[in-house]
Amino acid sequence: MAVLSDRLDYILGKKAAGPLEEFFGMRTVNDLLRHYPRKYNDEMTVVGEGESLEEGEHVTFVDVITKVDLRWTNRTPKREYMVVTLGNRKPKVTATFFNVKYLKKSLTEGVRVMLSGEVGYFKGTLQLTHPGYLVLHEGGKVSGSKSLKTIATASGASGDELLAEFEREFFPIYPASKKVQSWDIYACVRQVLAVLDPVEDPLPESFLREHNLISEDRALRAIHTAEKAADRDAAIARLTYDEALGLQWALVRRRFSDRSESGPVALPRGDGLVAAMRGQLPFELTDGQKDVLDVLTTELAASRPMNRMLQGEVGSGKTIVSVMAMLQMVDAGYQCALLAPTEVLAAQHARSVRDVLGPLAMAGQLGGSDSGTRIALLTGSMSAAQKRAVREEVAGGEAGIVIGTHALLQDAVEFHRLGMVVVDEQHRFGVEQRDRLRSKAPDGVTPHLLVMTATPIPRTVALTHYGDLETSVLRELPRGRQPxxxxxxxxxxxxxxxxxxxxxxxxxxxxxxxxxxxxxxxxxxxxxxxxxxxxxxxxxxxxxxxxxxxxxxxxxxxxxxxxxxxxxxxxxxxxxxxxxxxxxxxxxxxxxxxxxxxxxxxxxxxxxxxxxxxxxxxxxxxxxxxxxxxxxxxxxxxxxxxxxxxxxxxxxxxxxxxxxLADLDLLERREGDVLGYSQSGRPITLRFLSLFSHLDVLLAARELCETLYESDPARPGMAMLAAPFTDTDRVDYLDKA
Structure with missing residues (x-):
């Protein structure tokens, strides 16, 4: 018998398991069973009405041969070849076979056949050239290419039962390749399911009842073998939750690990830079800015590191909010680093912060405030002497706010007492980069983190791609903004x-x-x-x-x-x-x-x-x-x-x-483009979960994962659901933005 964590080579043997790992990265039983069918045949048709197929794409057809043409090549020596037409499809579908001495005896009009190969086009006709094929004759006799005969073995049936197996209402068609075809995968799935022990469900029974979900065991079997559409739909509903729960378990693990760390405590002062800044602002903060500042002030005063994303409309005043937060840290004796993706933006930030602070940003300079601080700018294009001077200012603690590009991440940059990291336009940076900057803090201290984006983000994306962060939103524009x-x-x-x-x-x-x-x-x-x-x-x-x-x-x-x-x-x-x-x-x-x-x-x-x-x-x-x-x-x-x-x-x-517009953008883009790429360069794929339409699923998954993790961080089955999003050699979206 087998369990989900077993290696495939142990269950299938190295000969069958090797190609699955080589071409699809499948190593375990769970990997194989999570390789869901991309569709099911419908009345022996696996390509949907009006569905377009790209040149070179691997596809499988199941249909009746309606026409057979025997032809000869024009070249010397002449070779006989055969062109068969499948069904009455639009656009027309044909398959071309060479070495037809034996094929013309089995590939005849009226025969139902499976064809599997790469798509090509000629004068508007879709054609497969020498594809793999399988024919089932009356009485259950099987003939065909070696690769597709595996379906007969996989079915476990014989005689007329084999024909019935072939003509089932739904038949799984898998994402495949030239080397590992759909029916090869199907054979492996059937072999694994035959020896699979009942799968223990990682979810509480109460959650399954509340959301009308079938068991994990039933879902993993039905998605591959169900003949009824209702059973397949029930499996999809459950596996959609599995994807959401895997995402959220990976994220909650990261959030809870951050909560266990010690953050720098910055209690607000009534006589420091924040108070002085408020007194000299030439404008009044919006209600939204005040609300966000209240949240930041509270979190910066706590001993747990803040992990927050501030998103808002273009021009909603995020920068001034971040400056006020950084000044609270400077008041408490800490330094802050503001990371920007381009030199133009970094220079703009430095100029804006100096302008709004005035004398408060000129400590130790003529006309500067005695209680002020210094603003440092570090970019890659500076001369070696300029960089050295800035690094000395930062290491000595004279600069309270340090603004820069990726140059801040270099080992040569050392902080005197880093307490907060602000990342602007966070989608330009990965988790790894912001963590590298946070690591420059004193031992035992994890700096507070504030990431900002001027690109509004749909809530589903905030719950997934940025799910390790709490979120604040600024919608209100400052007074005086022109239409x-x-x-x-x-x-x-x-x-x-x-x-x-x-x-x-x-x-x-x-x-x-x-x-x-x-x-x-x-x-x-x-x-x-x-x-x-x-x-x-x-x-x-x-x-x-x-x-x-x-x-x-x-x-x-x-x-x-x-x-x-x-x-x-x-x-x-x-x-x-x-x-x-x-x-x-x-x-x-x-x-x-x-x-x-x-x-x-x-x-x-x-x-x-x-x-x-x-x-x-x-x-x-x-x-x-x-x-x-x-x-x-x-x-x-x-x-x-x-x-x-x-x-x-x-x-x-x-x-x-x-x-x-953010919702429109998400609707138009492939969700893999939103979530990013794995370390191996593979795009992240969500088979059933939709970032556009499954907000309710994501919210339920997040709430459950929070509850389960607090009581049992090692809950059986949850790490396996999260594996596609945390294994470094597969999809690792936490570290790849």
Whole structure:
């Protein structure tokens, strides 16, 4: 007999188990049984109506041969070959066989056959070339290629029973490869199920009753062998919960491990930097900012490390909240590190923090406050002497707030007394990177963690991808934020609108304002996968757009060019000139997507907007509307209004609600793209759980895992459910964002 943790080579033998491990990473019985069928045949059809198949994809058909053509090749010596047509399908499906001396005796009209091979196309006809095949004759006699004869062995039936087995209402079709076909997997599954002991259920009986779920044992058997749709659906419902519970168990294990660590206690003071900062703020905090600060103040004063994500709308004031939190730590004698993904953003943060603190950020300098602190900036492009000076300032404790890029992660950077880590645009960093920064704290202390994102996140994603963090949300925009009108421009259908767009930019500049013009690519060497998959005209590069605008469209305006390949000093100079008003129009890539704050910029023109994601467009739009004037965002595309991309752009134009757009973004993207990749480079796959529609399942799973882990961290079966999300050589989304 067998249990889920048994190795497959012990149950199946090395010859059968080897390919399963080599091509699918399956090592245990559990791995095999969690390799669920991708579909079931329906009236002997395994490809759904209207379903498209890509060239090279491996597929299995079950159908009746409706036509057989015997032909000869044109080459010398001539060879006979056979083309069979399957059923009456649209589009037409054929299979071509060579060496047909024996095949033409068994592959005849009216015979029901299984064909398994790689998809090819010729003049609109889907064709399989010399696929694996299996024929069942009356009386149960089996003929076919060796690989597909395994189905006869797997069924355990003989004679007419074998024919009945073949003609069952549902037949599992597995994700397969050329080397390991669906029926090879099916044979292994049947062999394992035949010796599998009853599976002990890891979930409480009360939870199963509450959510009307079948047992683990029944679900794992039914998903592979059930003939009735109702039994299959019940199995899917249970296995959907298994995926949610596996995710949440991996996350709760991480959350509880953090809770057992000691965090730096920072009790709020009435006479420190926080109080001084509040007294000199030129504006009043929003109610949302006050609520979030109350939560942060309480958690920073506790001995358990804070692990919190702050998400909010573009321009909702997350930065000032993080500054107030960091000052509470500085008041208690600790240092804070703010990690940013780009040098532009890091420099922007340093400038913003110094501006808002004023003399409080100039300790030890002329005009500085005696009770103040220092702000340090560390980036990779600094000279060796500059880096050395900053590192000394940080190690000596003079800098209370240290802002930087990945340069902060280097071993050479040592903190005097690190107590808090703030990560901006956290989706650019993995758990491993933020943990590396936290490890620079004194021994025995785990710094508080605040990660921030200006990209609103659907709640289901917050419960999974960021489920090791508590979440705070800022929806309210500060008073005085100006409205942003957004329009789409379909260049091929309404070419005159492009001319009008350039006129609007000219008008804004004439009135003393500035504009961004954004392109998706730097130059012709900047190829992306979208160039192959977009299906439309090639994207306009930022270099050619800059040359075109400078020479023809805006000859009297002052234009600047900025993209990621420019040296850091050039990028700094361009941004400084734009911020000072010495550049009217900044032609750029998405290097300005996050953190750039120029209140005088009132127009955002995005060329080839179809090349950008929903959330990215919302981020870009957030660079305008930051001053006292109404702003305009223009999304231009060469694709038609009726296209899927056109509908997406109109959806972005219809709302400024980033949370609605985040849901749209999730609906459009593959969920593996949301969750990321494993360390081996494999995308994370959720077979049944949907991040778009299963919020109730995720909430129930999270609550149960919290309860079970508190009472029994080693509860049998739960670690196995979590294994796909924690094993380092499989899917490890906790450490790969």
């Amino acid at each position: 942003i009108a957004t329009n789409t421009i379909f260049l091929n259908e309404k070419p005159a609108w492009l001319e009008r767009a350039w006129q609007r930019i000219t008008e804004e500049v004439r009135d003393g304002r500035q504009a961004y013009v954004v392109a998706s690519r730097i130059d012709e060497n900047d190829k992306t996968k979208d160039d192959k998959n977009n299906g439309g005209p090639p994207a306009t590069t930022v270099v050619e757009l800059f040359d075109h605008l400078r020479s023809g469209v805006f000859p009297r305006l002052r234009l600047g060019l900025m993209h990621g390949r420019l040296p850091s000093d050039e990028k700094d100079a361009v941004m400084a000139a734009f911020r000072a008003g010495d550049i009217d129009v900044l032609v750029c890539t998405t290097v300005i997507e996050v953190g750039v704050d120029v209140p005088n910029a009132t127009v955002m023109f995005v060329m080839d907007a179809d090349r950008f994601g929903v959330s990215q467009l919302h981020q870009l739009r957030g660079r305008i509307g930051r001053g006292q004037h109404p702003s305009l965002c223009l999304l231009a595309t060469k694709l038609p209004e009726s296209s899927k991309a056109g509908a997406r752009l109109k959806a972005v134009a219809s709302t400024l609600d980033g949370f609605k």
